[in-house]
Amino acid sequence: MKTDRVHVPLGSRAYDVVIGRGLIAQSGQMIAPFLHRSRVPVLTETRVAAAHLDALMAGLATAGIDSTALTLPPGEGTKGWNGLQHAVEWLLDEKVERRDVVVALGGGVIGDLGGFASAVLRRGVRFVQIPTSLLAQVDSSVGGKTGINTRHGKNLVGAFHQPALVLADIDVLASLPRRDFLAGYGEVVKYGLLGDAAFFDWLERNGPAMAGGDTSLRHYAVHRSVQMKAEIVARDETEQGDRALLNLGHTFCHALEAATGYGERLLHGEGVAIGCALAFELSARMGLCAQETPGRVRAHLRQMGMATDLADIAGDLPPPEGLIALMGQDKKVQDGRLRFILARDIGAAFVCDDVPADLLHAVLADALASRG
Numbered sequence: 022m023k024t025d026r027v028h029v030p031l032g033s034r035a036y037d038v039v040i041g042r043g044l045i046a047q048s049g050q051m052i053a054p055f056l057h058r059s060r061v062p063v064l065t066e067t068r069v070a071a072a073h074l075d076a077l078m079a080g081l082a083t084a085g086i087d088s089t090a091l092t093l094p095p096g097e098g099t100k101g102w103n104g105l106q107h108a109v110e111w112l113l114d115e116k117v118e119r120r121d122v123v124v125a126l127g128g129g130v131i132g133d134l135g136g137f138a139s140a141v142l143r144r145g146v147r148f149v150q151i152p153t154s155l156l157a158q159v160d161s162s163v164g165g166k167t168g169i170n171t172r173h174g175k176n177l178v179g180a181f182h183q184p185a186l187v188l189a190d191i192d193v194l195a196s197l198p199r200r201d202f203l204a205g206y207g208e209v210v211k212y213g214l215l216g217d218a219a220f221f222d223w224l225e226r227n228g229p230a231m232a233g234g235d236t237s238l239r240h241y242a243v244h245r246s247v248q249m250k251a252e253i254v255a256r257d258e259t260e261q262g263d264r265a266l267l268n269l270g271h272t273f274c275h276a277l278e279a280a281t282g283y284g285e286r287l288l289h290g291e292g293v294a295i296g297c298a299l300a301f302e303l304s305a306r307m308g309l310c311a312q313e314t315p316g317r318v319r320a321h322l323r324q325m326g327m328a329t330d331l332a333d334i335a336g337d338l339p340p341p342e343g344l345i346a347l348m349g350q351d352k353k354v355q356d357g358r359l360r361f362i363l364a365r366d367i368g369a370a371f372v373c374d375d376v377p378a379d380l381l382h383a384v385l386a387d388a389l390a391s392r393g
Contacts, residue, residue, distance in 0.1 A: 023041065024039060024040065024042075025039070025040045025041060025244050026039050027244065027247045027251050028251070029163065029251045029254060030251075030255050031254070031255060031258060034165070036184055036185055036186055036187065037186060037187070038163055038187040038189060038247050039051065039186070039187065039188050039189065040158075040189045040191065040240060040243050040247065041189075041190070041191060042190065042192045044188045044189070044190035044192075045073060045076050045077050045151065045190050046076060046079070046083075048077055048080040048081055048151065049080050049081040049082065049084025049085070050084050051186065052081065052084070052122065052149055053084045053085075055122050055147065055149070055185050055186065056086065056121075056122055057120040057121070058120075059084075059085050059086045059087060060089075060121070061081065061086060061087075061122055061124050061149075062088070062089055062090070062091070062112055062115045062117055062121075062124070063077065063078075063089065063091070063123075063124045063126055064091050064123065064125050064126070064127070064131055064135040064138070065090055065092055065125075065127050065131060066093045066094065066095045066099065066127050067092055067093070067094060068095050069095075069126060069127045069128070069131070069153050070090065070092045070126075072153075072193075073126065073153060073193060073196075074090055077124075077126055077151065078090070090126075091107075091108065091111045091112075093107065093108070093131070093134075095130070096130065096285075097130060097170060097283040097284065099130055100133055100170050101169050101170050102171070104169070105137060105138060105169050108135065108138040109141065112142055117142065117143070117146060118143070118146075119143045119145075122146070122148060122149055123138070123139045123146060123148040123149070124148065124149045124151060125139075125148055125149070125150050125151065127151075127153055127154075127157070128152065128153055128154035128156060128161075129152075129156055129157045129160075129161035129162075129289065132152060132161050132162050133161060133166070133167050133169070133179070135167075136148055136150070136165070136167030136184065137167035137169060137178075137179050137182070139167075139182060140180040147184075147185040148182075148184055148185065149184060149185055149187070150162040150184045151188045152187065152188075153190075153193045153196075154197060154201060155194055155197065155202055155204075155205025155206060155209065155243070156201075156205035156208050156289065157205075158189040158194075158243050158246075159205065159208050159209050159212070159242070159243055159246035159247060160208040160246070162184070162187050163187060163247055163250045163251060163254065164183075164254040164264075165181045165183035165258070166179065166181060167179050167180055167182050168180070170283060173350055174275065174279060174347075174350040175275050175278060175279070175283065181258065181259055189247070191236055191239050191240050192236075195234065200288070201288070202232060203232065203290070203325060203327050204288040204289065204290030204294075205290050206228070206232065206325060206327065207270075207289075207290035207291060207292075207297070207327065208246070208290055208293055209224070209242050209243075210224055210228075210294065210321065210325075211267075211269050211270060211293060211297055212245070212246045212249045212250070213367070214269060214297055214301075214318065214364065214367055214370065215266050215267070215362065215364070215368070215370040216249060216266065216368055216369075216370060217245070217368050218366070218367045218368030219368075220249075221321075221367050221368060224242070224321070225321050225324075227242075228324065228325050229324065229325065232325060250267065253266065253267060265360065265362065265372050266370050266372065268362050269296075269297055269300060269362040269370050270292075270293045270295070270296030270297035270298075270299070270300050270362070271293065271296060271362075272300075272348055272361050273296035273300065273348075274289065274292035274293050274295070275292070275348070276344045276347035277292045277331075277344070278292050280339050280343070280344065280347060281334065281336070281338075286335060286336060287328075287334055294322050294327050294328055295329065295330060295331065295333065297318060298315065298318055298330065299384060299385075299388065300361060300362060300364065301314055301315040301318045301364055302315045303376065303380065303381065303384050304363040304365070306384060307376070307377070309365050310365055310366050310369075311366070314366065314367060318367070330388060330391055331388040331391065332388075332392045332393070338389060341381075341382045341385035344385055345359075345381065345382065345385070358375075359374065359376065360373070360374045361374075361376050363376075
């Protein structure tokens, strides 16, 4: 299978996202041009380390690169102040210099944490993303958003710090549990919903086979998703305009993640999928899109076997006003007004900050009532 490169054109911060099979084995030759000395520290987590760390270290060694690794616990709990301190202190213990390169091997948690640690270490060192989840390959590894969670909410402390290189190895997706793969698919389908109706059509036809393991379909889905994100990031690196569209479903998602404790009860991509369905439902009730459009979105998510509604979240949830209060902590709040990404159709999303409070409450109340 061919290897593709998607260029993210950001001037002096430009970089490539390389997409293909067997990239971890080739990591040494790809990373070597960025190194001033043949040594890299690797940040990873236990589940990823068990599956891929030896292969990465072997790939680096073939290019004469020594490596050492810090293996952190998995899960969102690692992406906080304690995890950041642990990572930064370890990197300092390893005598990482300003011209060195840190490698982040893992999903979104490790990518966000490793990127932020790199951003603050010695006022900024370069880092390479090797995303090992579908969600990280199509979304969090591209665009330079790094950060940690606090008790106030998700990703509220962070920095824009672009990677030097991203290696998206399609082969590693085969090691993902089905639930994790489908959670990542929540971010894939988001791209079709926000700006490419033809891609959504393609996903309706090919999504099940892709989830079933077809590597060529996976390659295309990752490539198209990265292309779309790169185009948006190039226009709006620090989310002053168009980049906000990438948050389709996320205002709902982040409130649901906070309500469920940022744990296994609701994975981020599952929250995104439910959030996208709610965003289209809200759009329809506001008369922005056809009444049947939310049903089409939900039908595809169900076809994929994904979480679709609040009824798919186990356990208790807050009432509508509780969820709305959690939305108030979202980074997208401006001047105290909630900002939603709504849609006039599939592939036609836009930013809206004047959602009627009674309609938002009604959509959430009806969704909660469906839980029985």
